[in-house]
Amino acid sequence: MATTPAQYLTSMFSLEGQIAIMTGATGGLGSALAGALAQAGVSNIISIEAPNDPLSSNLKTAVEEVGGKVTAFHCDLRNAKNLRECYQSIWKTGVEPDILINVAGVMRRNLCEDATDDEIDLLFEVNAKAVYISMQEVGRKFMAHSKGGKIINIASVTSYQAGFNTSVYSSTKGAVLQMTKAFSNEWASKGIQVNCIAPGFMRTAMTAQYQDNPKMIEYLMSRVPAQRWGEPRDLVPAMLFLAAPSNTFTSGACLIVDGGYCGK
Secondary structure, eight states: OOOOHHHHHHHHHOOTTOEEEEESTTSHHHHHHHHHHHHTTOSEEEEEEOTTOTTHHHHHHHHHTTTOOEEEEEOOTTOHHHHHHHHHHHHHTTOOOSEEEEOOOOOOOBOGGGOOHHHHHHHIIIIIIHHHHHHHHHHHHHHHTTOOEEEEEEOOGGGTOOOSSBHHHHHHHHHHHHHHHHHHHHHGGGTEEEEEEEEOSBOSGGGGGGTTOHHHHHHHHHHOTTOSOBOGGGGHHHHHHHHOTTOOSOOSOEEEESTTGGGO
């Protein structure tokens, strides 16, 4: 029997019954992506989050109101030992993931000469090292069961254009882009697709202090052809494409979602 266009698209992008592990799912970008995963059929979102995260309940509501489920595991992403132990706790519950999405990230702005050791450590530990460790742990799980899987990292336009006053952040996001390519080189032949998304200037809590700043607005209007801030929902189509079971040949790629910023 012939399928309708809607049925065809659903079959192409359905994530029915899959399990996704996410870091940073409680944040502005993460919660939008988690809600979309649930709507696409993901049966359980394993959220790796800080203990007593005040946004945890918001994530749970966003996912459950579209029929999904969230299971939280707590750890300090800055602590490599703690993060690896967290993954072992997840495996002990019998979780067999299909997707890993690394969203967690922090930002600090300052001049190159003013960046402190604490700031450098914080950004590299959360934005880069935790991503590497998460890919290792989940990738080993994928390989142990020879079923492949999808890994999606959140990079940034600063992976390409370093900008000003973001030297540490840009360095970590450049690392995420190269990690994505390096892991893909070694794992694509094993059926593990490693890709990333590079958001532009997004309207989230991380950028709240700049959203009503006249100088920042003037800069954005001069640099972003789309003439607006990005919204978390703008990342959803890119994520669904990269996570889709029908997408079997995209690996080592980075989808830039920036309203044209990098192309200008």
